[in-house]
Amino acid sequence: MAGKPSRAECCGPVDGAALDSAALDEPLLNIPDSEGFLRQAMDILVEEAVKKATDAREKVCEWRPPEELKELLDLELRDGGEDESRILQRCRDAVRFSVKTTHPRFFNQQFAGMEPYSLVAGCIVEALKPSVYTYEVGPVFTLVEDAVLRKMMELVGWEEGDGIFNAGGSMSNMYAVNLARFHHCPDIKELGLAAAPQLVLFTSQECHYSISKAAALLGIGTNNVSVVPSDERGKMIPSALEELIQKAKGRGAVPFMVNATAGTTVLGAFDPLEDIADICEQHSLWLHVDACWGGAALMSKKHKHLLKGINRANSVSWNPHKMLMVCLQCSAFLVRDRTGLLQRCHSAQASYLFQQDKFYDVGFDTGDKSLQCSRKPDAFKFWLLWKAVGTRQLEQRVDRALAMARYLAEEIQRRDGFRLLMDPEYTNVCFWYFPPSLRNVDEGPELWSKMHTVAPVIKERMMKEGSMMMGYQPHKGRVNFFRMIIISPQTSRRDMDFVLDQIHHLGKDL
């Protein structure tokens, strides 16, 4: 008799005495009680984290050294809670002492600027707590992701394909390496690499560090990342790639993939995709294009030539959270394959999520393509922005950022004491500032050794003044230089002029 069991199938009775039953009669948390707090917090958000944070008259950051900031923030977590007014003050403090990456004078990373539509979408996602693995739990966001992926593939030049949004470009690049390997040898998924030949992948010396992180993580080994020399502008040299592939084959290793970069991290260089695609076709290698940074140029009729040949790639990473200003994170991994390779490569067929006896088309359950389980619907932040401003406005923003970079480069060439590393191809503007004391020193090791110390000191002063932020670094034998990244349509020429004036102001005594 199955109908009236009074005991659990395999265990003892439930211990009723353990319950404090009165505590279960009413909710412990009543959301309408929080409305006042929420509205005050949203006001802080708009006033402090949006309006004040993006006001050029305000500071980009209010620098505090770590030990001092620790004290100011009172980080300790205690047994008792704090009242709402105290928590609202904590919100204000968190905003106050954070770097304003949306400030028009933040040029430090490959993301910048405030995008109100994307922000609203991001906040809705925080409130709804969706996860895009099954249509049943994320109906709107599953469909939105599909629509955005299709449109991005169209811009890449594919009629069809597959894809997924990930928690950042490093993850998208890892997907690429894993998919290329699975395509090369699907057995590795089950058997592992212990019995496999020595797999080798190729990438330029200017590529993002996530490629070698992927090689380490995936058990390929960083020594099996064959580093292809780049030319003076930072572009992979195709003949060097060909040579390295031949050499690897010659020593019995097995090439399986080439990673080309469209928009390198430091110089903003674009690898010559057509030439690389020719080589990949000839050797039957998977071509991945890391267009995390440069992909935005596909929006522009004027600049999409930079990625000519990307339609021949097997996979592409493209981060709309970079040049297109979607709130962090928003990173698409696109695959030309339409045979379900992505799903076969990653699927684990969890029975509690991906039941096959559901009442709707389970083809909409996309979660088994992913390495993640819960996954945020990052595509929604891009979709709402795109709906609001349209493709043409996105194009205009990209064109304007490139024009602004050219203006800055011109200004650098025009001004005393500034020197470009090279004419920018994208919006990375790399340059040195020579303090007056070094302007008449002869070129040579002594000058460059002194120059190496200039950027760090100016950066320190810049942070402490809080007026702007940009990065610096050494690169391929060149001493520390500034790398300024231009993205946001909130900037104007005045901001470019300000930056150069300010560098001189901060460094003229050095």
Added chain:
Amino acid sequence: MAGKPSRAECCGPVDGAALDSAALDEPLLNIPDSEGFLRQAMDILVEEAVKKATDAREKVCEWRPPEELKELLDLELRDGGEDESRILQRCRDAVRFSVKTTHPRFFNQQFAGMEPYSLVAGCIVEALKPSVYTYEVGPVFTLVEDAVLRKMMELVGWEEGDGIFNAGGSMSNMYAVNLARFHHCPDIKELGLAAAPQLVLFTSQECHYSISKAAALLGIGTNNVSVVPSDERGKMIPSALEELIQKAKGRGAVPFMVNATAGTTVLGAFDPLEDIADICEQHSLWLHVDACWGGAALMSKKHKHLLKGINRANSVSWNPHKMLMVCLQCSAFLVRDRTGLLQRCHSAQASYLFQQDKFYDVGFDTGDKSLQCSRKPDAFKFWLLWKAVGTRQLEQRVDRALAMARYLAEEIQRRDGFRLLMDPEYTNVCFWYFPPSLRNVDEGPELWSKMHTVAPVIKERMMKEGSMMMGYQPHKGRVNFFRMIIISPQTSRRDMDFVLDQIHHLGKDL
């Protein structure tokens, strides 16, 4: 002469004619213009995505099949943009047709409930666009992450350690496998697995599928995941683990790690950590505890015994976005090691981020520990919540969720036609509903074959009615049953009673 270069170092002059200089004179995007839109959007957020979404009188979902919803949402991305009122309507629609995972009657996943403090923190993060890789770019959030990790490690029972927040528990578990492998053989990072012995890891048959995804991704191979049998309650059988380790060694394979689960996905079972730790010590194996789901019990004096022995683990995954209701995602990976293993395992020393000549202690630049580059400051969402309610309130919530699960289990045992799979150890309550037509049928294949179809039909009706959501699935020879997950302090006994009444209402004719 270095001082007055008028040309770029290695390239031609900037083409001034390419600029449309007037377009650069003024910002293309003026944030204060967006204030009205932002305030209206925040009002929609509070009214629709918070208050209405969590109102028990409203639906959990307004079900639409994929093709119909596609039409309703008008997903296409066009050349032109749309005005603000249209975009606000799109926000309302996105909320309307989304599943309300914060609704008090959403029991479908291992996350649920609305946490206003965490929501506010999440929205601030969306607005500020921080990334936690360098102190310089994320000063507040870098320190907050450190404080939260330390407190979580204290609860695990470690005096010190290391850790990082990741984009979900699957990633945290992948970190564990990678770190265990690196600890076993650091050379694999560079050399890869091609020359390595056959590495084997051990985990129970009830573990989360991310362990086998990690084995596939890391090149270990899913065949080298040795699946340890579990007992009737879903707990790993230590003697079976011991036997499998011996067998693996016997055939020349190299065990390197055991994954124990504290709170399994389906049954909510806790592996016996002390016994497993003994075995790991004896064989010098890395012990990882996947406490993504069950870690919250560490907050409770009453229930932390479930994880007794976790202090002996080498690493722990723990997702505060599950039982502790932090907005998705919030997943901590904790490591007992304090020698910098995490950093050595993952570091790539990118020169554009992790310069060593910075003016502050670069020990605060935590990004090189991560597989990601940009990384969201998820710890902040936990920190603000924790500050607001305090440890004792978090404890009370956990205790109450477990008490509520016991109340539901009691009610299931009390009612005609309901049967527990087993007495719940945590808050996964697994049960069958027998429609009246099947209550007097003899136990046997025919009954169970009919029972297998009951839960999917009730689930379909539940979704279409929109009154509540819970999952179902088959498991280890058991036919489809309901799995109800209890988390949110917004629920009361009335919601439990409602659920059982509703299942009977939806399924009594079957």
